[in-house]
Amino acid sequence: MLVGWLAFAQPWSNAEKEAAIIQSILTGLNYYHFQPQKIDDQFSEKVYELYLERLDGGRRWFTQADVQQLEAFRYDLDDEALKGSYEMMDLAIQLQDKALSKTQTWYREFLDQPFDFSKEESIELDGEKRGYARNDAELKEYWRKLMKYETMTRLAQKLEKKEEGEEEFKDKSFEELEAEARKEVRKTYDDWYGRLRKRKRSDHLSTYLNALTNVFDPHTGYFEPIDKENFDISMSGKLQGIGARLTTEGDYTKVSEVVVGGPAWKQGELEKDDKILKVTQENGESTDVIGMLLDDVVQLIRGEPGTKVTLTLKKKDGTIKDITIVRDVVILEESFARSLLLETPDAEKVGYIWLPRFYADFQDANGRRCSDDVGKEIQKLKKAGVQGIILDLRNNGGGSLRDVVKMSGFFIEKGPIVQVKSRGRKPEVLEDIDARVQYGGPLIVMVNSFSASASEILAAALQDYGRAVIVGAGPSTFGKGTVQRFFDLDRAIRGHNDVKPLGEIKLTIQKFYRINGGATQLRGVEPDIVLPDTYQYIDTGEKEHKYALPWSQIDPVPYRQNVYRLPNVERLKTASRARVENDAVFRQIDEYARRLKERREDSDYPLQLETFLAEEKVREQQNEAFKELFEKEVVPTARNLPEDLPAIQQDESKKARNDEW
Known part of the structure; x- marks a missing residue:
């Protein structure tokens, strides 16, 4: 419990409120975080670097002189946090406000005049490679090039439409199209700067506090009341x-x-x-x-x-x-589990269940839970006589731990699903205690590099049991092997209702481990069957985060199941690898993935229109060739379950949602 962390008798100023927030957060981190940190100069340096990156990661606003002013706080943020002050944040706000005014004047100045697209020059768009400008003159030159680049990309699209004979563009001159492009860029940037200028102090505070909490790990963070409300909506649907x-x-x-x-x-x-x-x-x-x-x-x-x-x-x-x-x-029906019937060329019936998130309504005991919904979909598919089920967890970022344990148990008799370890304690084994088996037939679990957390628990458990074939787009899942819990900061402080709500902090309090003892943290789950993916050569997932918790291992627990044994898994893997290597479509996906990695690494773009158009034409041809790979309908027999059709057809809103899906 956080009750009683802080107690103040007198009415608070805003500075006292902000001090209470950061001090309550530090207390919570110290008491409950899985891997607490010493609040010292080393901690301060981490917060400084992460906050500076979030202030101006694109190196659009600050010069080296601005950064030098902020550098004075590199080793002071631990002391600021402990006393509840925000001197660096205050200075950063001032510097950023000045930078916004300065750069807005510049970009408007550049967009008032036509650009010379015949000049051979280029722009480096990666802020880290470019670094902070040495002075205002160098920063202004970057903004000139940026506005030229932004205008050129829009102009290229307009010239293409003119060439294709589109009515709105065909009779316009180059000069008219270029002027329109500059006008569009100005509106885009004016809108963006307008949003930046509307930020309240609480928005700046949230950015700073999340830089501080994310030094502990990327999933520990401060939530303003509206952010927590939106999180609850995403979880409950x-x-x-x-x-x-x-x-x-x-x-x-x-x-x-x-x-x-x-x-x-x-x-x-x-x-x-x-x-x-x-x-x-x-x-x-x-x-x-x-x-x-x-x-x-x-x-x-x-x-x-x-x-x-x-x-x-x-x-x-x-x-x-x-x-x-x-x-x-x-x-939000699109956030709930749904199912379809698929028919193979051999006339086999296969059930398909799509689960976008491990949702649960934590605010309503009678609210919807994904385990209940998936259980119902399984029963409907069994009634339809399916000979196998595919559970699709691609892009499923996780959710309720309780529900993933229950859902994993649908496919085994009973037994351990996952080990959960708190700081300084022995691991707790979360088990399926229900001996019933909701489905005992062939099972495939589909994952990709954006399947995270609870998705990885289910995939890992069924893989360890040998109960399902894990099919993945890419070499591994996301790699988030940690458990978070929300703590309400209002409960940390007695009274002072005039300044509440203060927000909540989401803390990483546990790590989870597979029943075989290995963590999914950082490494994720490696699929049995690996299929090519467009992002397979680009680092994605937990390992992208600077302060992700490390991989670790604990002792395994005994586990076994006798529901369904996968025959010849190694033979299946070998055959799949050979098919991927020899399949023309899969080879093209692999080639596209390599090109995508090259494009990501090449962040220096030409500002000569003729050169840009030539390069863009090659990219468009490659993109079109890639899109054509997916024009063929792979499963033309996909259809709704007969049991679902009456409800869909009788409700216009359900019919519209179903058609959209």
């Missing part, structure tokens, strides 16, 4: 509001998507690209939201089910319209 995704465009909040089946979709008047001018609550309280931060607008629109909210909209045709929507619980 539901929210209370109108069912619309919003984005920022200049000073406006714009609708980017209306969630199918949600209150706004049912009401029927809210459309994509509508701009929200004003939000009025049921009690008549009205707020003009032009120029407001997106998170603040979202907070105004969300609300309890059954309450009404009126939006004043600027429609695409320029008309102004008020619409009233009754808020409700919005179910």
Whole structure:
């Protein structure tokens, strides 16, 4: 428990509130983090470097003189944190504000005049390779080249459309298209700078605190109240509001998507690209939201089910319209498990289950859980007479530990699933204690380099048991082998309700280990069958993070299963490797992956239009050839289960979601 960490009697100033936040975070890290760190000069240096990278990783704003000012704090951030002060952050905000004003003047100046695209020159886009500019003159020259590059990329697209005879472009001169491109670049950068200038002190504070917490590990972090709310939504698959995704465009909040089946979709008047001018609550309280931060607008629109909210909209045709929507619980169906029936060329029925996340509604005991949903999908597939099941965990970033243990148990009698170890304690073995086997037939688990955490627990357990064939795009999964828990900072401080909520901290409190004793941390799960992937030569996953916890190993635990034995796994692996090596499509995917790695490493781009267009043409030809590999429908027989069809066909929103899937 964090209750009683800090107690203050007098009303707080904002500085005292911020001091309490960082001191509460440090206390929590010391008590509960799996691998706590000494708060000393070495720690300070790590925080300094990580924070500086997040301030200006692209080396767009700071000169070496600016960095020199910040350098004075390299070994002082431990002392600042312990006393609850933010001198470096305050200076960084000042320097960044000055840099924004300076560079905005520059880019507008450059975009006011046509560029000379005949000159042979280039731009290095990798900030780390380029380094910080020595002075303002060097930084200004970088911005000239950047604006030229941004204009050139847009101009190239317009010239291509002109060449193809598109109506909007065919009669325009080069000069007109170049002017349009500069205008578009200016709008893009003005919009971006507008968002940067709207940041509140709490946004800067969040960036700084997360640099500090991420030195412990990349999954330990500070969450402002809105961030925690959004996290809960992603985990539960539901929210209370109108069912619309919003984005920022200049000073406006714009609708980017209306969630199918949600209150706004049912009401029927809210459309994509509508701009929200004003939000009025049921009690008549009205707020003009032009120029407001997106998170603040979202907070105004969300609300309890059954309450009404009126939006004043600027429609695409320029008309102004008020619409009233009754808020409700919005179910984000695309985040829940779904299944299909596949038929092989040999007329075998195969079940396919797609699980985007190991979701669980932690706020509602009766809310949806992925283990329950997958269990239901398995029963439906068995009823349909499938002869095998594919569980697709590609791009599944993990989620509920309880649910992954239960779900893994669907495929074995009972036994250990994963070992979980807290700091300084013996490992705890999490077991499936249910002797029932929900499915005992052939099983494939699909993964890729973005399958993480709970996905890796399930894949590792079923691989260790020899219960499933793990098929992966790429050499391994993500490599996140740690467990996090949220702690509410409000509970750390007695009273002072006037400054709450303070936010929450997500702490890495445990590492998990396979039942064979090895960790998935950093190394991930290596698939039995490895298929080529476009990102296979690019470092992805946990190992990309600077302060990821190391791989380690503990003793294995006894485990066995007699549900289904995979026959001739080694023979299967050998045959698959031979097929991949000899298959023309797989070879082309491998070649494309190598080119992609080369492109990532080559960050120096020409600024001569003729050279750029020639290189772009080659890239486009390569991209088109790659896209053509996937035009053939691999499984044309995929269809909904007969049991699901009546509900889909009777509900217009479900039908729309199903068609989209």
